[in-house]
Amino acid sequence: xxxxxxxxxxxxxxxxxxxxxxxxxxxxxxxxxxxxxxxxxxxxxxxxxxxxxxxxxxxxxxxxxxxxxxxxxxxxxxxxx
Numbered sequence: 001x002x003x004x005x006x007x008x009x010x011x012x013x014x015x016x017x018x019x020x021x022x023x024x025x026x027x028x029x030x031x032x033x034x035x036x037x038x039x040x041x042x043x044x045x046x047x048x049x050x051x052x053x054x055x056x057x058x059x060x061x062x063x064x065x066x067x068x069x070x071x072x073x074x075x076x077x078x079x080x081x
Contacts, residue, residue, distance in 0.1 A: 001046055002053045006061065007039040013075065015041055017067040021060065032056045 047053035
């Protein structure tokens, strides 16, 4: 089994971003296991092979970047519903 751990700074923005990604991790995949933690803030990815690991790391880093950008953009603004 291959694995990767992405450790993040302990900030409110990172914790919010990780919480937003949790439903995706809970869905599960055939060859990959994802663990998301906010204490400490990290993503742990276990995969059966290097190809599944690479694809998962790329996806989660991309989603984390998008989620963090959105959180930063709207954290100090009132969102109109």
